Amino acid sequence: WLQRRDPAESPLLTPLFDKYVNRTLDFIRLHLKPVMYNEQVCQVNTLLTLLNGSLKAVKDAGKQVDEQKIERIFLFCLIWALGGLLDMKERPMLDHELRSFASNMPPREEETDTIFEYLVNEDQVWIHWKAQVPSWTYPKKEEKPKFAQLIIPTLDSVRFEKLLHLSYSVDKSSLLVGGPGTAKTSCINQFISKFNPEATSQKTITFSSLTTPQIFQITIEGAVEKRSGRTFGPPGGKQMVVFVDDISMPYINEWGDQVTNEIVRQLLEMGGMYSLEKPIGDMKFIQDVHYVAAMNTPGGGKNDIPNRLKRQFALFNVPLPSVAAINGIFGRLVEGRFSPDVFTDEVVFVASRLVPLTITLWNKTQAKMLPTPAKFHYLFNMRELSKVFQGVILATRDRFSRTASAAFGGNVTSPEGYLLGLWLHECRRVFSDKLVSYDDKNWVDKTLNDLMRETFQADLIRQVEDPLYFVDFLREPTVDEDTGEVTEAHPSFYESVPGGLPDIRARVEALQRKFNEESKVYKLELVLFTDALFHLMRISRLLAMARGSALLVGVGGSGR
Numbered sequence: 293w294l295q296r297r298d299p300a301e302s303p304l305l306t307p308l309f310d311k312y313v314n315r316t317l318d319f320i321r322l323h324l325k326p327v328m329y330n331e332q333v334c335q336v337n338t339l340l341t342l343l344n345g346s347l348k349a350v351k352d353a354g355k356q357v358d359e360q361k362i363e364r365i366f367l368f369c370l371i372w373a374l375g376g377l378l379d380m381k382e383r384p385m386l387d388h389e390l391r392s393f394a395s396n397m398p399p400r401e402e403e404t405d406t407i408f409e410y411l412v413n414e415d416q417v418w419i420h421w422k423a424q425v426p427s428w429t430y431p432k433k434e435e436k437p438k439f440a441q442l443i444i445p446t447l448d449s450v451r452f453e454k455l456l457h458l459s460y461s462v463d464k465s466s467l468l469v470g471g472p473g474t475a476k477t478s479c480i481n482q483f484i485s486k487f488n489p490e491a492t493s494q495k496t497i498t499f500s501s502l503t504t505p506q507i508f509q510i511t512i513e514g515a516v517e518k519r520s521g522r523t524f525g526p527p528g529g530k531q532m533v534v535f536v537d538d539i540s541m542p543y544i545n546e547w548g549d550q551v552t553n554e555i556v557r558q559l560l561e562m563g564g565m566y567s568l569e570k571p572i573g574d575m576k577f578i579q580d581v582h583y584v585a586a587m588n589t590p591g592g593g594k595n596d597i598p599n600r601l602k603r604q605f606a607l608f609n610v611p612l613p614s615v616a617a618i619n620g621i622f623g624r625l626v627e628g629r630f631s632p633d634v635f636t637d638e639v640v641f642v643a644s645r646l647v648p649l650t651i652t653l654w655n656k657t658q659a660k661m662l663p664t665p666a667k668f669h670y671l672f673n674m675r676e677l678s679k680v681f682q683g684v685i686l687a688t689r690d691r692f693s694r695t696a697s698a699a700f701g702g703n704v705t706s707p708e709g710y711l712l713g714l715w716l717h718e719c720r721r722v723f724s725d726k727l728v729s730y731d732d733k734n735w736v737d738k739t740l741n742d743l744m745r746e747t748f749q750a751d752l753i754r755q756v757e758d759p760l761y762f763v764d765f766l767r768e769p770t771v772d773e774d775t776g777e778v779t780e781a782h783p784s785f786y787e788s789v790p791g792g793l794p795d796i797r798a799r800v801e802a803l804q805r806k807f808n809e810e811s812k813v814y815k816l817e818l819v820l821f822t823d824a825l826f827h828l829m830r831i832s833r834l835l836a837m838a839r840g841s842a843l844l845v846g847v848g849g850s851g852r
Contacts (some may be wrong), residue, residue, distance in 0.1 A: 343465075360396060364418060367394065443482060446617050448611070
């Protein structure tokens with residue numbers, strides 16, 4: 293690799309390899325525990341990939357490098373190639389080791405910063421990643437913003453976008469490894485969305501345990517067209533990015549082979565696949581296709597992928613965001629939704645406290661409610677947090693405003709009490725509804741009450757002692773006044789029920805009668821006891837949300 297480099301670069305790079313690579317590899321092997329095993333030769337390969345990408349960018353910009361600049365570039369590539377699979381807890385240890393013998397390390401802006409918080413910019417100078425995070429503004433004019441499309445750039449998303457781009461720029465593939473809910477898919481989708489669609493198409497393939505090599509081959513072949521001879525490529529002479537999500541999911545057979553991933557490896561390594569149609573066995577070469585992938589952290593029942601496939605990728609671990617990052621993400625959402633120019637100071641104050649309270653509840657629930665064979669679904673990740681705020685943002689804003697006149701329901705007498713009641717309702721829906729015993733549910737209620745007592749005044753807490761119920765089926769169909777036609781049969785406004793349970797029962801029974809009058813074939817004869825009403829509200833809440841899905845867990849005969 294060094295012999296093929298520019299003669300001006302090679303003499304500068306050779307001493308850096310001698311000084312850093314072996315010592316860093318030995319330190320990681322002896323003292324640290326990466327989240328996934330990777331051969332040392334593959335880590336060095338990733339280092340060469342990142343160096344290729346970084347030095348190519350310098351060359352394209354027409355800049356010259358000297359000894360100092362090239363060492364900064366080398367250190368940046370070194371930490372992500374060799375330490376890219378380290379967890380957040382282990383990064384400071386690698387930083388400490390490097391600072392003990394490396395020159396040219398970035399000066400710390402904050403005490404807790406590591407070298408992972410810095411990048412080398414176009415002028416080959418260390419700068420903090422936070423300077424690269426673009427600003428984001430909430431779409432205030434939209435009453436019902438599409439929650440799944442509100443992607444807020446963070447330090448991590450910008451970091452991984454840059455690393456994906458470095459690999460992509462030299463035709464190498466990247467694989468993001470991380471726990472559930474760490475935004476691997478969002479990072480990659482954000483990266484892919486930056487390409488010009490007229491020049492670059494995209495294809496997403498999600499693997500499951502049932503994905504076979506044939507399914508993968510047919511999917512890839514369906515996305516390309518014949519160019520000449522045995523060469524295939526994306527239609528219209530474009531480039532294409534293929535995103536393989538959950539690449540570790542395919543079934544591992546009794547001999548320990550993950551057959552589906554062998555064909556992925558063949559495609560990445562040899563640039564093609566053997567034809568399954570006549571002429572059978574001819575190699576089909578696929579050009580102008582780039583690959584990125586994501587997978588769950590192996591271990592705890594989750595598969596790893598073959599080492600022969602790992603070596604085709606640059607591997608990076610996506611850690612859980614820090615508390616400050618989570619605060620930043622949801623804080624900006626809530627701040628945008630309840631801005632001071634529209635709402636009273638009291639509502640804005642309550643809104644500002646919701647994010648830290650939810651994070652505290654989430655951390656306590658994660659620590660207390662651990663999964664067991666009987667409670668296998670007790671998993672609380674970033675998705676739970678986002679579901680709470682998805683519910684808060686789904687609620688119609690008219691009752692929070694300064695001029696709110698509609699009845700709030702329960703004991704609530706003010707817009708800020710209504711907002712607190714909504715937040716309590718969403719926390720119970722997201723955290724309590726998952727739990728299987730009344731002891732566990734009562735623990736969540738007690739934790740919520742303790743958190744409120746520490747934060748809010750007694751008169752505000754008194755307003756939410758009786759729970760509020762939020763549903764989206766209270767409004768009558770909207771009718772066009774001129775033509776008399778029904779323009780919307782089921783207008784969806786997520787709001788509280790002023791009269792509580794009796795009102796909900798009356799409304800549901802009225803809807804059932806209406807359905808029976810209109811339906812000639814199918815009649816609903818449901819006796820809606822209290823628990824059934826609660827479950828009905830839970831399911832209708834999920835169906836009102838974008839990407840709302842429900843899995844009902846219970847014993848046989850419990851009325852699922």
